[in-house]
Structure formats: structure tokens, C-alpha cells
Amino acid sequence: ARINIPEIIYGEYKTADQTMEMAEAFLSKHSQVLISRSSCHKEIINHFSGQYKIEETPNLLAIGERPPERGNVLVISAGAADHPVTAECALALKALGVKPHVFEDRGIAHPTRVLDAVIEGMKQNVSAVVVVAGMEGALAPFVSSLVPLPVIGVPTSVGYGFRAKEAALTSMLASCAPNLTVVNIDGGIRAAVVSGLIAKNQ
Amino acid sequence: ARINIPEIIYGEYKTADQTMEMAEAFLSKHSQVLISRSSCHKEIINHFSGQYKIEETPNLLAIGERPPERGNVLVISAGAADHPVTAECALALKALGVKPHVFEDRGIAHPTRVLDAVIEGMKQNVSAVVVVAGMEGALAPFVSSLVPLPVIGVPTSVGYGFRAKEAALTSMLASCAPNLTVVNIDGGIRAAVVSGLIAKNQ
Amino acid sequence: ARINIPEIIYGEYKTADQTMEMAEAFLSKHSQVLISRSSCHKEIINHFSGQYKIEETPNLLAIGERPPERGNVLVISAGAADHPVTAECALALKALGVKPHVFEDRGIAHPTRVLDAVIEGMKQNVSAVVVVAGMEGALAPFVSSLVPLPVIGVPTSVGYGFRAKEAALTSMLASCAPNLTVVNIDGGIRAAVVSGLIAKNQ
Amino acid sequence: ARINIPEIIYGEYKTADQTMEMAEAFLSKHSQVLISRSSCHKEIINHFSGQYKIEETPNLLAIGERPPERGNVLVISAGAADHPVTAECALALKALGVKPHVFEDRGIAHPTRVLDAVIEGMKQNVSAVVVVAGMEGALAPFVSSLVPLPVIGVPTSVGYGFRAKEAALTSMLASCAPNLTVVNIDGGIRAAVVSGLIAKNQ
Amino acid sequence: ARINIPEIIYGEYKTADQTMEMAEAFLSKHSQVLISRSSCHKEIINHFSGQYKIEETPNLLAIGERPPERGNVLVISAGAADHPVTAECALALKALGVKPHVFEDRGIAHPTRVLDAVIEGMKQNVSAVVVVAGMEGALAPFVSSLVPLPVIGVPTSVGYGFRAKEAALTSMLASCAPNLTVVNIDGGIRAAVVSGLIAKNQ
Amino acid sequence: ARINIPEIIYGEYKTADQTMEMAEAFLSKHSQVLISRSSCHKEIINHFSGQYKIEETPNLLAIGERPPERGNVLVISAGAADHPVTAECALALKALGVKPHVFEDRGIAHPTRVLDAVIEGMKQNVSAVVVVAGMEGALAPFVSSLVPLPVIGVPTSVGYGFRAKEAALTSMLASCAPNLTVVNIDGGIRAAVVSGLIAKNQ
Amino acid sequence: ARINIPEIIYGEYKTADQTMEMAEAFLSKHSQVLISRSSCHKEIINHFSGQYKIEETPNLLAIGERPPERGNVLVISAGAADHPVTAECALALKALGVKPHVFEDRGIAHPTRVLDAVIEGMKQNVSAVVVVAGMEGALAPFVSSLVPLPVIGVPTSVGYGFRAKEAALTSMLASCAPNLTVVNIDGGIRAAVVSGLIAKNQ
Amino acid sequence: ARINIPEIIYGEYKTADQTMEMAEAFLSKHSQVLISRSSCHKEIINHFSGQYKIEETPNLLAIGERPPERGNVLVISAGAADHPVTAECALALKALGVKPHVFEDRGIAHPTRVLDAVIEGMKQNVSAVVVVAGMEGALAPFVSSLVPLPVIGVPTSVGYGFRAKEAALTSMLASCAPNLTVVNIDGGIRAAVVSGLIAKNQ
Ligand SMILES: Nc1ncnc2c1ncn2[C@@H]1O[C@H](COP(=O)(O)O)[C@@H](O)[C@H]1O
Ligand SMILES: Nc1ncnc2c1ncn2[C@@H]1O[C@H](COP(=O)(O)O)[C@@H](O)[C@H]1O
Ligand SMILES: Nc1ncnc2c1ncn2[C@@H]1O[C@H](COP(=O)(O)O)[C@@H](O)[C@H]1O
Ligand SMILES: Nc1ncnc2c1ncn2[C@@H]1O[C@H](COP(=O)(O)O)[C@@H](O)[C@H]1O
Ligand SMILES: [Mg+2]
Ligand SMILES: [Mg+2]
Ligand SMILES: [Mg+2]
Ligand SMILES: [Mg+2]
Ligand SMILES: [Mg+2]
Ligand SMILES: [Mg+2]
Ligand SMILES: [Mg+2]
Ligand SMILES: [Mg+2]
Structure with missing residues (x-):
């Protein structure tokens, strides 16, 4: 029923x-x-692997045929610890038929590496940017200030100490970047669907 | 510096x-x-009114010339109490040069009124939907299930009792609607910028 | 001492x-x-199974003879993940001598499936409705708007991310549906007792 | 549309x-x-008072003709400070056409005064009990243990210090009384609608 | 250095x-x-058992000679699940040289059983009362209203759902019982030291 | 009914x-x-002043005749900002017939001033110590380490910034001082009743 | 008593x-x-102005003679709304005898303006950096990544919506910048004392 | 790029x-x-041990050559349970080339033992003090009142019960000690970097 969004x-x-x-x-x-978020990847892959094309990341399985590719999204993540969420987002974009351009380990500690990713990504004619970041999540407002595009922030549950699992969410919501919108903590798939719809409809 | 976003x-x-x-x-x-969110509307309007075109809502002033109109966004709000945030969003969209199609008082208590707004809005060829809702914010996931578009939820601080000011935010973040993304509480202007960029770039 | 409520x-x-x-x-x-909520089902069932009729769900054991059946309650749940709580509620209703009419996997993502359940249920002359839902819990206010009956919402601890375990509770409490009342998170048995007393006394 | 519930x-x-x-x-x-919860009682009363019957409590105005009386509800409140919520609940019950039997200032500090209220109330053939209480809200589980009826707890925002406005809600939700259900903080009107529907349908 | 309090x-x-x-x-x-709260009871008991008198509860080990007995404290607990904290409190009282009079499984669901415990306890000439309770913790204000003595409430982490581990603490702090004071969640030993000092000094 | 505690x-x-x-x-x-906590001191004093002895502090009025004096309590407060709560506690002690020995402005920033207060107080043969402190509340565990007596901590709502109103409560509950017990924030009167009962019964 | 720190x-x-x-x-x-944080500036200034040198900011009064100037601190703030805290910090530094080098309105939305401030400040031979920022507080980790110095973050209570007053604190604590330390919300004076002691002792 | 801070x-x-x-x-x-915070110490040590000098604490590995020693920092911790964080801080200081002077088990329960540590430490010409403490964290403001130096508080996650993991942080932030600054919970390494930079630059 929901056109453009895979089941x-x-x-x-x-x-x-x-x-x-x-x-x-x-x-x-x-x-x-x-x-998404199944703990039975092995059984499921065994079951479907003969019959269907399957792709896997730690949090997501994509089973079956993808739609033809159309549209581009830039995906930037802060650190190696955010990889499972970044990979979930990238795979879900591919499942939507949208091409993700992924740059990982671009934390705010190295501003020039962030800039490189943004410049490289903008050359790919992307329609939206996804920023995946844990800890203080400062990468999202920083990237938002650099691009004239909608940015979807994905706060991750990476971090320790005070409000460890909520710090990035808090900071992305409180941000004064006007083009930054947010999904639930570790919500890589939702960021993919939103950014993918933007890119596809363009 | 930020192309496409007004100062x-x-x-x-x-x-x-x-x-x-x-x-x-x-x-x-x-x-x-x-x-946005100034408590000095009167002085500011007096100061600029001769020289510039000014438009006002309770939370926002727009001063100066708008860009030519391009693109459409559907804005649905739950109740009369959400009006200040809805109006802020609509005015900010106009300031971006995007046409808002606004339907107010469409709470989930009257599902057919929600449906009417969605159907009417979809006829206008909108590129994104903004849902403004307080209290339990259930309108956002409901609308999201009805449209094949990116939805930007704006939780409002309308309500009383338990977590009165955070209930709609909590519920929009926790939603299983994959095409729903969220901005800060009462963040009408951020929803306008994000949805406006989507609509303009299309 | 507490008439009408099983020990x-x-x-x-x-x-x-x-x-x-x-x-x-x-x-x-x-x-x-x-x-309720015992982790020793096996030992307990072994112990009593010869002597008594026993019925089991993941969170509840009912041992002994039920009172004669009297009264009807409609039980609607959002998703498969809510099943343990839904089943606990249904079994507790039966233990009270009340007939549960259960419809599962009726999330707000598919409004027509919700409507079907309500219409079907109302034909059974139910005296109250129990709504079991996790994540954003939007199903409870939606159902409440459709029935002229007391609704008991059971928020479940299903979900992930921000306030994962409290989102449905927050949203059900904050709801503007006037006929919606709430029990503790995962409180299937309390919803059964309250709705069962309503149905039995009618 | 919502049969049995006044607008x-x-x-x-x-x-x-x-x-x-x-x-x-x-x-x-x-x-x-x-x-409900209007800050303009005076203007509204002036406007309608010639034409319609009006009844007023601090949080509620009832304007127009009531349905014929049918059914009884027991309303017990802990202290004088809870009066505005108690009065709102009682008036809303009357508006529904249900007779409230109200006992105020029955805090748990004086258990015999609580017992008197319960005994007196039960003689009136009530179908449900509403308990209005702030501070630690212990009155609700105590009353619930005494009656074989559905109890609707209304936590009030009365109190000071730690989680002053949420203590009664927390305690009513966490209670082990199986026949106790809860509405939002200060939700007198919701308790009236739920208990009123129970009483009317009986 | 701290006279009257064991190390x-x-x-x-x-x-x-x-x-x-x-x-x-x-x-x-x-x-x-x-x-207290050691996870190495076995090794410690092996090590000291020949040489010293040892007494054990799930959360506490007492090793060595007790002071002569002097003073009495009444200890009332709500349910079987509170037993580890109740036992810790009783053992610590004995270690202080104070006699605990313990009544367990006296939840507020059975008010007469609470009364029996209070009456029985008061006959023992106790100087203070300790109330151990989880879930909504309503037992503490109820007992406080019945005794002209200092009451030390020990909220336990027993319960599930909303603020499961904090509900009893919240409710004991918010209580209007003027003779009720509180220790940390599961703080059986602190309640013993405070009540024990009261009893010993008398 | 409650012997030893004034109404x-x-x-x-x-x-x-x-x-x-x-x-x-x-x-x-x-x-x-x-x-306690009335905002109508003036009217009440006018009303009763002819007929009864009245004593007043910002949060408390004591009207009528005190019982004969018996027992001593040491009251130490951290700063001038805690004065209203300290005064409430001292007056309530007097109303109970117990003599308070009050030392104010004894913050942990000046450890020797704290020591002086403790030494001076201990000479008065006190049976319990009340510590009134806001901000980080560190005075309570510090004093507790110095006295072989029950200590009742009264966290105040003095402070600013992070959890301003809850910091002292949090810290007093979390303390490892075994002879420290706690009342609600700003609960001067409860500390007086508890410590007063200890002192009187001795 | 506390050498180097003014009363x-x-x-x-x-x-x-x-x-x-x-x-x-x-x-x-x-x-x-x-x-600090007095609401009686006028009376105090009137009282002392003849006799002493007085300097004032919205949150702070400095009365009397300063020590000779020694050491430098860089103070960067995100926006105009943070001015009262920034000014409090700068005045307190001067009162300590340390020279503040202040750059305001350097939000992360304009990274080059941040860089300019850092470069300019570093030329002044500063020993520490204070960063004053509200909302998402991302300025603090960003500046920390640019300087080989201790950074003291002062989160301000500027912002609206979700955890408006705590977002900057949360994000500064959660940050992965190893040279960033934090003071209480709006704690301009504490940042001045810490950074001032660093600069003076150098 | 970050001079003076090891990778x-x-x-x-x-x-x-x-x-x-x-x-x-x-x-x-x-x-x-x-x-830091790796769970693979064994593999990593095996891999590098031939080639490089390695030092280990439960939360930290230091691999390679240290810079020449320069500067001193005093490290005081409250209890044995804080040891892993204390050790992490001390090792990180050594890795920075700064000499840590460590005093453990100096809880506020024994004020003279705290004083001894401070006096002994001050003789070593330290430039900053790190205080590591869990539970109520009162050690940090106490030490701060004794030294004319910047103090970096490291709240630890040691404790149980109410806000067990956040009590020390809350209390250190709320403290009125003007020379006390704070890092994230269990942030031993951040305290080392900040205090180390202070000591080295001196
Ligand atoms: N990781 C996820 N986060 C949020 N929503 C999801 C996720 N995975 C599936 N959903 C949504 O959950 C619903 C499916 O629930 P179910 O019928 O229980 O499988 C659909 O609306 C999906 O779009
Ligand atoms: N005090 C109240 N508490 C909860 N819901 C209410 C209250 N008053 C009105 N409502 C509901 O709020 C909705 C009316 O919203 P509105 O259209 O803004 O007047 C209806 O669904 C009412 O049933
Ligand atoms: N799942 C449950 N949720 C809430 N209360 C319960 C639950 N199971 C049992 N109870 C109540 O807990 C009390 C029994 O406690 P106990 O004596 O410890 O077995 C009774 O008042 C029951 O009604
Ligand atoms: N400041 C206070 N803090 C806590 N409880 C109080 C306070 N003042 C009065 N009470 C209690 O509140 C009850 C009186 O409530 P009320 O009947 O409304 O006057 C009695 O149980 C008093 O002991
Ligand atoms: Mg990295
Ligand atoms: Mg409406
Ligand atoms: Mg489903
Ligand atoms: Mg009363
Ligand atoms: Mg029991
Ligand atoms: Mg002072
Ligand atoms: Mg600016
Ligand atoms: Mg120790």
C-alpha cells in the first residue's frame, strides 16, 4: 500500500x-x-538463500530484487563504533534503489576530514545528507552548516557515562541548524527511508 | 553562505x-x-514597516522580499492549540518561496477529517508533509501511514500532566512509521526549512 | 476477600x-x-498438572477451575511483539470467567485492519476494550475515538531507542481521548481484571 | 459521533x-x-448564561441540558488540596447523567475515615470508584484493596519536593492492586468519562 | 572511630x-x-569460618562477636520479594546488638494483617519502626499513620514497568506522613543503623 | 490519634x-x-493573635500552647539560603517540646566551622542531628562521619543549574554514611518530627 | 583562607x-x-559606590581592588544569548587578575569565524580556553579539537524544546574531546576561577 | 595534530x-x-608486546615510548571500588609525561586521612588535583575547599540505588566549590589530559 517504501x-x-x-x-x-533487528539471521539466510538474493548487515537483512537505481544520498558517520547503524542505513538505501555515498570515521575531532567528505559527496549530486553519530553528536550540526540540503541526523547509542545513550539525540534535537531533522536513536533504516524518498522523488 | 535558506x-x-x-x-x-521567538515584535515592526514588507505570526517575523514561488508542502495540524507553531511553519515556508497547503484541527479523534486533508493535499502535488501535533502526537504516525512521502513531525508543547511537554516528541521518535522524521518541540521553522528544501529541490 | 477477583x-x-x-x-x-511473571513454569506445571487444569502463557499460569462464563471484552493488539502481554490479558480474562475477543497485529500502519477489528468486536456485545501496544502506542487513542466504551490501554515495553520502554505509556497518558484509561507497562493482567470486572458486572 | 460521551x-x-x-x-x-481548563470562565458564562443552564468548577464548565440520570459512581479524595480535580470529576459525571457520591478529605493518615467512605459509598450501589489523590497517592491502592469494583485513580499535582507532580502517578501505576487503572495527572474529566461509561452501561 | 556503629x-x-x-x-x-553486597560469600565464609562466628543473608555477612543485646526495633515488610532487604536489615540490627521484631508479607492489600503486625510489634516496646516495601511503597505511609514513633522507610527495587526501581522511593519521599524518613533504595543496612542507634540510645 | 505529634x-x-x-x-x-506552607500568614495571625500564642517562620505557623520541654536536637545548616527550612525545623522542634541547638552557615567550604558546631552541639547531650543543606549537600555525609547518632538530612531546593533542586537529595540518598537518613526536599518539618520523637522518647 | 581565589x-x-x-x-x-546571582544590584552599588571601585555584569558584581594582572585566558562564546554568562566569566577573570580575551557570537554555524577567534586568541599566549555555549553546545568539542590546551566548557541554559536547559551540558560531558572539562550550567564564575588559576600559576 | 596530547x-x-x-x-x-575501554587487552598485548613497551590497567593500554617527565598532579580517590578509574587516570598522566601522586581509599568518612593526602601531595609541588569518587562524590568539594589549585572531579559509576550511576556527577556539578571542574562519569583519561596539560605547561 505504501508506494515507494519496501516492506x-x-x-x-x-x-x-x-x-x-x-x-x-x-x-x-x-x-x-x-x-530489521532480527537475532535469527542465520536461520533466515539458510532458508531463503537458494531462492533469493540476500544482503546482510549486523542490523538488517534485504531479501529479493531491488528496484532500478535512481537518486543519490550522502552518508557521513563519526566513528568506527557507529558502523552497524551506518551499514544498516546504506543497505536500506540500496534496497530503496538509491545510491548511498558513504564516508566513515569523520568525527568532529578532525574537521578537515569532515570537509573532504562533504566536498566529495556534493560532487555526486546528492539530494540529502544522513549524519550518523554517537557521543555528543556534534557532527550533525557541523555538517548541516556546510550543506544547502536537508540533513537527517541519526543519533547512535555509542558512548559511556552521563546519558550515554541519549546525548547525541539530545544534542541533535537542540541544535540551531535549521536544515537538520532527526530520527530515533540507532534509527538507520528510518533515515534511509526519509532520505531515499527525497532522492527518488527528485 | 547557506544557499537556499533565509537568514x-x-x-x-x-x-x-x-x-x-x-x-x-x-x-x-x-x-x-x-x-523567530522574539518578544519585541512591536518595536521591530515599527522600525522596519515603512521600508520593507513584513509578515507576522506569534512566533515569527518575516521581513523583506520573498524568492519566486516553487514547490508545495502539505501542513496538517491536530488542534487549535497548535496554531502558533503551524502558522510559524507556514510563514517560514512562504519565506523560502514554497507554497504551504494548511489543514488545521485534524486531530486523530476524527479520522475522516484527517483523511480528507491528506487526499486534498495530495492533489496539490506536494513533495513533503509536515504534521504539527501536541498531546500524544498520534497524528504523525497516522498520517505517515497514509502518504508515500517524507513526513516531518513537529511535536508541540501543548498538553498537561505527565511529561506534558515531551509526550508528542517521545511518541513521534518511538513511532514505527519509517518515513517519519522529527524536529525539536515547537520547531515549526525547522520543519519548514527541511520540507521547503525538499520541495524546492524537486 | 476481594470478591470477583481471582487470587x-x-x-x-x-x-x-x-x-x-x-x-x-x-x-x-x-x-x-x-x-504471574514466574520464571519457574516448568516446575510448577509438573507439580500441579495431574491434579488441576492448567493453562499457560509466557507471563501467566492459571491453575484450577474457572467460574462460569459471563460478559465479553474486546482485546486489540498492535503487533506480534506484543503477543506475550496480549496472551496474558486474554488468559486472565478467561480466568475471571469473561470471554475475550482477540485481534492481533492491528498496528496503526494499517488503519483499515484496525477498523475491521473494531467492527467485528462490537458485534460481540463487548462491555470494554483493551488495547495492547508498544512503540508510540498510537493505537490506543485511535481505537478510543472509534468506540463508545471504556478503553483500557496496556502500554508494552516493545521498542528501541529514546525512552523505548516508556513511549507507549507516555503517549497513552497524554492522549486527549476521554474514554481511555491506562495500566502499568506490560500490565496485561491488570487490564484483564479491570475490563473483566466491567464486563461481569454488566 | 462518540455516543454516550458529551462534546x-x-x-x-x-x-x-x-x-x-x-x-x-x-x-x-x-x-x-x-x-475544560479554560481561563475565560467569566466571558463564557456571561455569553451563555441567559440562554443555557451553566454549572462551573475551577477547571470545568458544563453548558446545556443533561441526559436523564442513570448509574452511580463513588468518588473519594485524599485532601482539600485535591478539591478542584474532585469537583471537575463530579461535575463531568453529572454531565454524563451519572450520579457521583463524593467523599473528600479521606487521606490514608486516617484509615477509619477512608473505610467509612467506602462503606457508605458501597451502599449506593455504585459501579465504579474514582480515587483522587496527590502526594504519594497511597489512597488509591488502599481503596482498591477494599472494593470488588474497577477503580480509576486520578493522581493530582498536589505536593512539593521530589517529583512533586509525578509521585502520585508513579505510585498508582506501580501499585500491585489488580483492579486499579489510572488516568493522566489532574485528569478528573477522563476519570469521569471512564467511570461514567461503566455506570451507564450497567 | 564511629562509636556504636560496627565497621x-x-x-x-x-x-x-x-x-x-x-x-x-x-x-x-x-x-x-x-x-555488604559482596559476591564472594563462599570464599569469605571458608576463610573465616573456623575462627569466627559468621551469620549470612543474601546481601550481608556478619563476622565476629556481637555486643550485648539492648533495645527493640519493629521491622515490617510488604512481600516475599522484599525478603533479601528485610533479612539484611534484621541481621544488621542484631550485629548492632538490637533485637529486631520482624513481620513479613504484610502488603497493603491486606490491611488487617498490617494492623496485626503493628499491634504485636508495639507490645515489644520498640523504639522505632522499619518498613521495607517495593512497588508503590504505600505500606510506609500507612504504617506511619498508625505509630507514634520514628519510621524508617526502605524502598526496594521490587516491581516492573514504569519507574519500577524508583516508585517506592518516590512515594515514600512524597508522603505526608510527618514521622516517616527514608534511606536509599534497597538500603536495609542503613535503616538498621539508624533505627538501631535510636533503640540503643534509649 | 497520633500521640506525640502535633496536628x-x-x-x-x-x-x-x-x-x-x-x-x-x-x-x-x-x-x-x-x-505549614501557607500563603496566608497575615490573615491567620490576625485571626488568632488575641486568643493564642503564635510563632512564625517563613514556612510555618505554630499556634497555641507547647508541651513541656524534653530532649535536645542538634540542627546544622550549610548556608544562609537554607534559613527558611532551618527555621521551620527549629520551630517545629519547639512545638514538639524539644530544644533545638541551631548552627547556621556551616558549609563544607569551612570544615573547621563544621567541626566547631558538632563539638558544641555534642556538649548539649543531643539525641539526634538534623543537617539542612542545598547544592551538593555534602555537609550531610560529612557531619554523619563525625557523630555516633542518627542524622536526618534535609536536602533543600537551593542551587542552580543541573538538577538544581534535586542535587542535595540525590547526594544524601547515595551517601555511604550508614547513620544518615533523608526526608523530602525542603522537608524541615518532617526532620523535626522524626528527630523530635527520637529525642523525646529518650 | 583559599589563596588565589577571591571571596x-x-x-x-x-x-x-x-x-x-x-x-x-x-x-x-x-x-x-x-x-554572584544577586537580585539587589542597585542597593548594593548605591551602598558601596562611594567607597570602592565596582564593576557589574548582569550576574556578577566585583567590589574593591584587583590584584596585579598576570596570565591570559581565551573566552569564546557561541551566541549573543550567552552574553550574561560570558560577561560574568570575563569579569571574574579580571577580578582574579587574569586578562580575558573574549570573542562572542562564534557559533558552529560559521566555522571560519570560530577558527579566526582561536587563531587570534592563541597569539595572546593564553594558558586555557573557556567555551560558553547553549543549545547543542557543539562549539566546545569543536574548539577543543583545535587547541593543545585545557578547555573549560560552560554550558548555558539558552535554548528551547527538548531538555532545553540541559542539552549543552549533556553534549559537553559526552564529548570525546580529551582536553575538555565542564562546569555547571551557567557557571561562568567557576570557569573563570579554574581557568584563572591555570593562567596565574603558569 | 593535537600537540601535547597522545593519540x-x-x-x-x-x-x-x-x-x-x-x-x-x-x-x-x-x-x-x-x-581505552577495549575488551581485547589480551590479543593486543600479545600482538605488540615484543616490539613495544606496554603498560596496562583495567580500562587502558599504553603502548610505546613516553615523553620525558615534566610536572606533577595529585590524584586522590575515595574508595577501593574507584580503583580502575584511578589507575586509568594515573597511567594516562604517565603517558603524557606527567608524574601522578596517587592516594587511594580517602573517603570523606575519614576526614583526617583526606587531609593527610592533601598535605603530602601539596609538598610535591603539584599543579592540579584530580579527585576520583563515586556514591555521593562529596570528596570532591571537600578537597576543593582545601587547595588553591584547579581541581578536576571524576565522578565514578560506583554505588547502588537512586541514580546510582549519576549521584557523584550531580553532586560535583552542583557543588559551590569555585575551583572544581568536572569530566564525564568514569572519565579518568579526560581528567588526566586536562590536569596533565595544566602541569606540563607550567
Ligand atoms: N528498525 C525499525 N525501526 C522502526 N520501525 C520499524 C523497524 N523495522 C520495521 N519497522 C516498522 O514496523 C512495522 C512492522 O512491524 P511488524 O508488523 O511487527 O513486523 C512496519 O510499520 C515497519 O515499517
Ligand atoms: N481536560 C481534558 N483532558 C484531556 N482531553 C481533553 C480535555 N478537554 C478536552 N479534551 C479532548 O480534547 C479534544 C478537543 O480538542 P479541541 O478540538 O482542541 O477542543 C477532544 O478530543 C476532547 O475530548
Ligand atoms: N503481574 C502483576 N502485576 C501487578 N500486581 C500483581 C501481579 N501479579 C500479582 N500481583 C499482585 O501482587 C500481590 C501478590 O503479591 P505476593 O503476595 O507477593 O504474591 C497481589 O496483590 C496481586 O494482586
Ligand atoms: N509541609 C508538610 N510536608 C509534609 N506533610 C505535611 C506538611 N504539612 C502537613 N503535612 C501533612 O499533611 C496532612 C494534612 O493534610 P490536610 O488534611 O490537607 O491538611 C497531615 O498528614 C500532615 O501531617
Ligand atoms: Mg575516529
Ligand atoms: Mg479538535
Ligand atoms: Mg504489523
Ligand atoms: Mg486531611
Ligand atoms: Mg503478599
Ligand atoms: Mg556560607
Ligand atoms: Mg550567531
Ligand atoms: Mg574506604
């Missing part, structure tokens, strides 16, 4: 059997299904 | 004089300036 | 032996006992 | 004019309207 | 060796030492 | 008339009444 | 008379006194 | 291979690298 199964709390049954039901009607 | 002065905590001085500096270089 | 043992933090001793004491005086 | 205008954030316009619209189609 | 080693985060070394140092100078 | 009217949220009516009722049966 | 009176909650009496006592022994 | 790899969330690869890259350009 997504929320895998957490579900058994392998429940998940595979739902996935099969979707695949009988659609060419592709995504499974 | 915005954050008016809170500033005196009328500070604000007007900054506004004049911007207007000497740009054709337009926005002033 | 409930709070199983968490108790050993199998403590729990079974208490259960036996109750069963020597009453025809039925419920054991 | 309620949420008065906070609305001007007298907005409120009266909405009230008139409702009164042209329904025999009664409620206005 | 207490905080066992959490310490290895068995660190703990035993410290315990030996104290025992070379004092007749008794307490070890 | 206390909670004055907040009550009108002068309500308060005076309650006070008169109490005074017709008891020799004394306390009124 | 500071915490003015909040104190009357003009209390404050002036304390100030006079200090001035009779020391050459200078600071008064 | 630090944030080891949490990283595999041994990722970590070692990054460490090698740094060691090819710098003489030393630090690895």
Missing part, C-alpha cells in the same frame, strides 16, 4: 519461524522484503 | 535593539530576514 | 518452592489461582 | 472567542457541551 | 582477596565486621 | 478561610496546631 | 541587607569581594 | 583487529598510542 519486518521479539512466515507472505506479493 | 535571527534572549541591528546588517546584504 | 501470586523474585507453597495454600481455599 | 472543548491555549464559537457550533447540534 | 565493608566491586584483607585488618582491632 | 495543617493550595476553619477545629480539641 | 558571596536567596553585611565583613579583611 | 583509540565497540590496525597506523607516525 519492513521488525525482527526484534520475533522467532525465526514467525519472521520467515511473514517474509514469505510479503515475497509472494512483493519483489523484496527487509528484516 | 534567521533567534530572537529569544535578545533586546529589540540587538535584534534590529542584526536584522539591518542582514538586510543590507540579503533581500529577506526571519526573526 | 494472583506475583511470581517474580520467588523460588519455585515458595510459589508452589503459596499456590497450594490458595487452592485449598479457592477453586483457582493465577501465577 | 468536550479543551479550553487551554484558546481565546474566549475561539472557545465560544466552538461551543455555539456544538450547541447547535447537541444539547450540551463541556469546556 | 562495614562495601563488598561490591571488590575481589574476595581485597575484602578478606580489609576484614582481617578490622577484626584485628574490633570484635566484629560486616560485609 | 499539622498542610497550608499550600488552601484559602485563609479553609485553613482557619480547620485550625479552629483542631484547637477546640488540642492545645496546639501547626500550619 | 564570592552567593547572592541568590539573600536580601540586600544580608548580602551587604557579608560583603562588608569580607572587605574589612580582604581587598575585594565578588557577589 | 587515544576508543576501544569500546571495536574488534581486536580493528583496534590493532588503528594502533599500528598511529605507531608508524607517533612514538606512543593509548587504547
